[in-house]
Amino acid sequence: MKKIILALGCGLFFYGCQQLMRDVVQVQKVDQTFLTDQLTVLAQKAKKDIQSYPIDSTRFPRSLEADKSIHATASRSWTSGFYPGTLWYLYAFSDDAELKEAAATWTDYVEKEKWDTHTHDLGFKLNCSHGLAYEMTGEVAYKDVVVTASNTLIKRYNPNVGAIRSWDFNKENWDFPVIIDNMMNLEMLFEATEMTGDSIYHNIAHQHALTTLDNHFRDDYSTYHVIDYNPETGAVRKRNTHQGNSDDSAWSRGQAWGLYGYAMSYGKTKDKRFLKQAEAIADYFFTHERMPKDLIPYWDFDAPDIPNEPRDVSAATIAASALIELADYVPAKREQYLEWADTILLSLSQDSYQTKAVPFFLNQSVGNKPGNSEINTPLVYADYYYVEALRRRLKSLS
Numbered sequence: 001m002k003k004i005i006l007a008l009g010c011g012l013f014f015y016g017c018q019q020l021m022r023d024v025v026q027v028q029k030v031d032q033t034f035l036t037d038q039l040t041v042l043a044q045k046a047k048k049d050i051q052s053y054p055i056d057s058t059r060f061p062r063s064l065e066a067d068k069s070i071h072a073t074a075s076r077s078w079t080s081g082f083y084p085g086t087l088w089y090l091y092a093f094s095d096d097a098e099l100k101e102a103a104a105t106w107t108d109y110v111e112k113e114k115w116d117t118h119t120h121d122l123g124f125k126l127n128c129s130h131g132l133a134y135e136m137t138g139e140v141a142y143k144d145v146v147v148t149a150s151n152t153l154i155k156r157y158n159p160n161v162g163a164i165r166s167w168d169f170n171k172e173n174w175d176f177p178v179i180i181d182n183m184m185n186l187e188m189l190f191e192a193t194e195m196t197g198d199s200i201y202h203n204i205a206h207q208h209a210l211t212t213l214d215n216h217f218r219d220d221y222s223t224y225h226v227i228d229y230n231p232e233t234g235a236v237r238k239r240n241t242h243q244g245n246s247d248d249s250a251w252s253r254g255q256a257w258g259l260y261g262y263a264m265s266y267g268k269t270k271d272k273r274f275l276k277q278a279e280a281i282a283d284y285f286f287t288h289e290r291m292p293k294d295l296i297p298y299w300d301f302d303a304p305d306i307p308n309e310p311r312d313v314s315a316a317t318i319a320a321s322a323l324i325e326l327a328d329y330v331p332a333k334r335e336q337y338l339e340w341a342d343t344i345l346l347s348l349s350q351d352s353y354q355t356k357a358v359p360f361f362l363n364q365s366v367g368n369k370p371g372n373s374e375i376n377t378p379l380v381y382a383d384y385y386y387v388e389a390l391r392r393r394l395k396s397l398s
C-alpha cells in the first residue's frame, strides 16, 4: 500500500513539474542567443546521427515504429524530401562539410521521383530536397530537377476543376479528390516560373489556390481535409476527411497546411484574397478554445477525448514557420504572430517535446490517428518545419 501511495505521489510530483515547465515557457524569451543555441544543438545532433544512420536509398527516415525502431521508406514516400531538406538547412546554418555531403547524397536519391505522375506530393519530395539544394548551392542541375518535377506535377491539373488532383486511390468513393495538404506543392510551381520565366506553373498554382479557397473552407475558416470534385463540371461532390476525426472536424495538420499554403501563396502572388485567408486561418487556429496554453495543438481540434488526446507537434511546427512568414506581410499583426510562433518554439525547446532518437529532434506528433498509424511519435516533417521556423525567426531578428 505504502509503495502505491509513494508511486502516486511521485507521479503527481512529476506531472506538477511538467505543468510548471509549460508555464515557465511563457516567461522565457526568443532572441538571437536562444535561436542560435537551438540550431547549434540540432546541427550537432544531426552530425552525430549521420554517423549512426547510414545513407541508404531505400531507407529515408520517416518516424518511429511502436517498438521504437526507425520507420524508413523508399524515396517514393511523400516524406522523402524532408530529411535531405533538414540537412540542407542545418548545413546552411553551420557550414559543416559533412552535413552538406550527406544532404547532397540523400538529395540525389530522391531525384528519380521527378517522373512520377501518380502523386501530387512532388513539391514535398523534390522542392524540399532539390529546391533547397539549389537555394543553398546555386547548382543548376538541382534547378533542372525542380522544373522537370513541375512539368510532371502539372499533368495532374484539370482545368474543369481548376485544381491539381491529389490522390489516385479510393476510386470507388472519389472521382477527383483534392486535399488541403496539396497547397504545399504549389510553392514548387511558383518557383518553377521564377526559374524559367514560363508562367504556366504560376498560373496553375494560382488557380489551384483560388479553387481551394472557394471550396475547402467552412464559415469559421477551418478547413475540410478532402474535397471530391466532378472532373467534368468542377462541382463539389463530397467533403470528407482521411486523417481527421470526422468529415466535419478540424484536423490540426490540415489547418496548418492551409495556413502555410496561403501565407506562401500570398508571398508568391500578392493576391490579397490569399492574405485575408491566411490571417483568418491563423486566428481560427491560435484563438481556438481547445488550443492548449503552450500552443501545441491536439491532433484534431474536435478529437473526442480532449484533454486526453495526443498532441501533434508537426501541426505546431508547420504553423510556426508559416506565422513567421505571415508576420512580414501584416505589420499590424506582426507582434501577435511572432508571439505565437515564439511560444511554440519555446514550448518545443522543453525536454518533454525533444527526443534523443536517431535521427529525429522532436517527439509527440501524429501521422494518421484514424488509421492507427504514427501516433505520438517523431515525424521527419515536424523536424523539417521546426528547423525552418528557427531559421526564419533568426533571420527575422537580423
Ligand code: GLY
Pocket: 078, 181, 243, 253, 367
Ligand atoms: N498528406 C500529408 C499529411 O499527412 O499531412
